[in-house]
Amino acid sequence: MGTMINVALPKGRLGEKVYKMFEEAGYGCPDIFEGRKLVFENRDAGIRYFWVKPSDVPIYVERGAADIGACGKDILLEYSPNVYELRDLGIGKCRMVVASPKDFTDDSEYPLRVATKFVNIAQDHYASVGRDIDIIKLNGSIEIAPILGLSDVIVDLVETGTTLKENNLVVYEEIMDISARLIANKSGYNFKSAAINKLLGRL
Amino acid sequence: MQYDQSVLTRTERRVFALRTLYSRAGYRSYRMRKFEDYDLYSRNKDFLLSDRVITFTDTNGKLKALKPDVTLSIVKNYKDRPDELLKLFYDENVYRVSERTNSFREITQMGLECIGAADNKAAGEVIRLAEQSLALVAEEHDYILRVSDIDMLTFILEDMTDSKSVRSELLRLSGEKNIHEIERLCAASEIPEDKCRTLTSLLGLYGDPEEVMEQLKEICRGTAAEDEVAELQDVLDHIFRDQDRDSGQASRIILDFSIIGDINYYNGMAFEGYIDGIPECVLVGGRYDKLMHRMKKKSRAIGFAVYLDTLGMLGRTAGDQAIESFFSS
Numbered sequence A: 001m002g003t004m005i006n007v008a009l010p011k012g013r014l015g016e017k018v019y020k021m022f023e024e025a026g027y028g029c030p031d032i033f034e035g036r037k038l039v040f041e042n043r044d045a046g047i048r049y050f051w052v053k054p055s056d057v058p059i060y061v062e063r064g065a066a067d068i069g070a071c072g073k074d075i076l077l078e079y080s081p082n083v084y085e086l087r088d089l090g091i092g093k094c095r096m097v098v099a100s101p102k103d104f105t106d107d108s109e110y111p112l113r114v115a116t117k118f119v120n121i122a123q124d125h126y127a128s129v130g131r132d133i134d135i136i137k138l139n140g141s142i143e144i145a146p147i148l149g150l151s152d153v154i155v156d157l158v159e160t161g162t163t164l165k166e167n168n169l170v171v172y173e174e175i176m177d178i179s180a181r182l183i184a185n186k187s188g189y190n191f192k193s194a195a196i197n198k199l200l201g202r203l
Numbered sequence B: 001m002q003y004d005q006s007v008l009t010r011t012e013r014r015v016f017a018l019r020t021l022y023s024r025a026g027y028r029s030y031r032m033r034k035f036e037d038y039d040l041y042s043r044n045k046d047f048l049l050s051d052r053v054i055t056f057t058d059t060n061g062k063l064k065a066l067k068p069d070v071t072l073s074i075v076k077n078y079k080d081r082p083d084e085l086l087k088l089f090y091d092e093n094v095y096r097v098s099e100r101t102n103s104f105r106e107i108t109q110m111g112l113e114c115i116g117a118a119d120n121k122a123a124g125e126v127i128r129l130a131e132q133s134l135a136l137v138a139e140e141h142d143y144i145l146r147v148s149d150i151d152m153l154t155f156i157l158e159d160m161t162d163s164k165s166v167r168s169e170l171l172r173l174s175g176e177k178n179i180h181e182i183e184r185l186c187a188a189s190e191i192p193e194d195k196c197r198t199l200t201s202l203l204g205l206y207g208d209p210e211e212v213m214e215q216l217k218e219i220c221r222g223t224a225a226e227d228e229v230a231e232l233q234d235v236l237d238h239i240f241r242d243q244d245r246d247s248g249q250a251s252r253i254i255l256d257f258s259i260i261g262d263i264n265y266y267n268g269m270a271f272e273g274y275i276d277g278i279p280e281c282v283l284v285g286g287r288y289d290k291l292m293h294r295m296k297k298k299s300r301a302i303g304f305a306v307y308l309d310t311l312g313m314l315g316r317t318a319g320d321q322a323i324e325s326f327f328s329s
Helices: A013-024 A054-062 A073-079 A119-128 A162-166 A193-202 B010-024 B038-043 B071-077 B120-137 B150-160 B164-175 B179-188 B193-204 B209-220 B226-245 B289-294 B320-328
Strands: A005-010 A039-042 A047-052 A068-072 A084-088 A094-101 A112-116 A133-137 A153-158 A169-178 A180-184 B035-037 B055-057 B063-066 B085-097 B104-116 B143-149 B253-256 B269-275 B283-287 B300-307
Touching: A005 A013, A005 A054, A005 A193, A013 A047, A013 A068, A013 A180, A047 A054, A054 A068, A054 A073, A054 A180, A068 A073, A073 A119, A073 A169, A073 A180, A084 A193, A084 B179, A112 A119, A119 A133, A119 A153, A153 A169, A162 A169, B010 B085, B010 B104, B010 B120, B035 B038, B038 B063, B038 B071, B071 B104, B071 B289, B071 B300, B104 B120, B120 B143, B120 B226, B120 B269, B120 B283, B120 B300, B143 B150, B143 B226, B150 B164, B150 B193, B150 B226, B164 B179, B164 B193, B179 B193, B193 B209, B209 B226, B209 B253, B269 B300, B289 B300
Parallel strands: A005 A047, A005 A068, A112 A133, A112 A153, B143 B253
Antiparallel strands: A039 A047, A068 A180, A084 A180, A094 A153, A094 A169, B035 B063, B055 B063, B085 B104, B104 B300, B143 B269, B269 B283, B283 B300
């Protein structure tokens, strides 16, 4: 058997886009969108895909269950996995921003209350500007936090800005641009470097 | 007394094999106490993988620590003799915070140190022993020893910018082989394109030493790292000169310049060992002349450690084998 590359793909729209890129590069897997199976392979192309929860992609790669994987830069920044970041895939583009109600002004006398899913990114950002914050970790519906007075601002991903607008929020400050990245296990890369580099060359 | 080797655990067998290898190469066993003055670690925090150590107060009121590292203790107790070569190996438990569980763990570590007149010839021998160690502990699995000269990266980075923070960010990105972010950061920091290209080309090198050295010479011509190429070639000559005398087995040494270390302690050769089927590094080593200088010693030094606990993952890790059996069932 030739070398098989194990790829962790994030379930959902981003993962489907990434799969399309791989398919166009000659790494298609005919029945990948059929049924509820989570593992698919194409032995002739030397590739095997797993659908996993997006935030778990770095775990699969770091622990070697997958050789490579695709995930948003936001997840890499949040979890800092010990992996190679081999390529910016240039898709899944969005921005990590601080959003606030329209009339918000920052009162530096008090710690800023920040609601977010991305605790580490938010803490790093405010540490870099020397602002005291009170972090509120939420797992979803972040936009509601300022409306209910739970937080002063939120740190979240914004693609089009529609959700912000519908909740009367505006972008207060941009933290960084985000896009999908191709990551690789630092050990597995050594044993499959030829196959991985061939794939990279075709993407 | 004859004894049956099958009574040994897998780890004990590995320790036994490595002890034999190192003793035959002229290294002598070194034992040390479990405790160390806390002061040693507080002064050399950056050398340790984590700055958290287990401390306790001794009966005389002195603050002590359970050893998180062996090398620092060896260096501290070493009497500076720069003209002689001291060759030691150890098999010790160290106590560190595991990044994954964020709690203290006892780690079994075996390693060797070559201190004193540790020149390129000694470096060649140590790197050869690192490769042989991998061959011994990997059993039937494939393994790779990635070798770099971290001065190469250090010199190129120093030539790129005066900003320490940009340099340390570039160093971190180099360890991720993160070419696209390096290019972005260079553009944002107004680093000239040719200097950026030297770094990205260096990081793009990967593979057989002979082939890589040809490309390396091209990339480094006229750059800050040019002189270092000859130095690396000299070490490689020592590695492969020794190898000719061995069994003639194909080398599993490859060059890869994305290995990074704290440049306040390490310089010159650096290497990392990997075994197919284990997702993380099982052997780490390199030259640490700078640590010696920081501890007011004139001697040079090079060594490595094998993480015996990590080897326990062999044969029960995720990856190809597990998936193959899923598909064949």
